[in-house]
Amino acid sequence: MTASDSNMRQQVLVLYLQTSSLDSPVVAWSQYDGTTEKLFMAGDSDEPPYTTGLHALKQGWRLFQASQLNPHNAGDEFQTAYLKYEFFFEKWVPQQ
């Protein structure tokens, strides 16, 4: 089963964790599903689908991107902005 198979579609899971460690708790999450017409959207669930990033791995999700750890610019050390520990996972499944 490869990503180049034209019958395959991608499911994407994005988990935001409490630390940079993949086994730390999930604090935010998003899902996008290319296999069905089902829409995931903002505010559609109040409990995360997995407890940690490692939990998602054990359920068959493949990690393909993780946010970098960047140094803090002088004078801007305390400014918070975007969620910091972002992990992208995927599954490739046959089109339904």
Add this chain to the structure above:
Amino acid sequence: MNMALNNTQMATFAARGFLRFDAVVADEINQQFLNDIGDASPQPDTVKGHYANIMRSSVVPLVSPGVKLSQAYPPSSALNRLIQVPQVKGAISSLVGADPALDHHFLHIAFPPSYWPEDAPAQRSQHTHQDSTIDPRAAFDIQLFYFPHDVTANMGGTRFIPGSQYRRVSEAAIARYQNIKGQQHVVCTAGTVIIFHMGLWHGGGLNKSDQLRYMFKIRLCPSERQVQLWDMNETEHAQSSRPIFWTDGSNQPDNLHAILTNPEPWYEADTGRLEYINRVKFWRYISGDKNFDADYWLTRIENDYV
């Protein structure tokens, strides 16, 4: 009567970025407001048609940005009566002064499924966003969210993320975040007002009911330096530092330091501490006390010798 905010309310605003006043507006005012905006549609309309009709027929005034709030609404209008509700008036004056400027107002409508054409793309909730644009000021605006009728869970009340107000992001750049632990969805009775710090992340929910959902938003800007505008209790403000980390385990939820260092469930382990620092900086700004601290978070890193 003007009911200024107390220390606990102000600290809660500093920590969580919002204050909620349930059913604070009288039913008579709510009904007047709904009548003013033309609530009763005789039959289902389209989304575009309803907005065009309501803007044409509504008595909500057209107000240019920067007009003083005291000059924005006719005296007997529902909107003027809304901002005269003692709890609302007290909160406004405590946060942005006695006569702030009106930035803009808008009637947000969440339409039920019957208003959308059958061939329309599937409806979805509004992406989470921060209003306006990147705003690096120390001063802050507030936004009144007024819910003139009951809002049930399936009506898709406004969703918001407590404690997100100090995150400096660019409007809908955060749309990627669908769900955040601790997010709240407004379910309320008629006449509820929630006041947001301008930076609070939020978005409209999907209306799955068979009724229109209205929310009227008013953004207000300070027209004076925001210092000691609330009913500041000096004794509480000046309370001595409490032991940290190694403590007797007692829980004092109303303690000013406790409120300012209470984390939200979505904070990262490290940035949660930065949020405490941001809250202390905010408290220093509104109190005018440049030495204020909570649980030593700023004092520790200011103890420098150069």
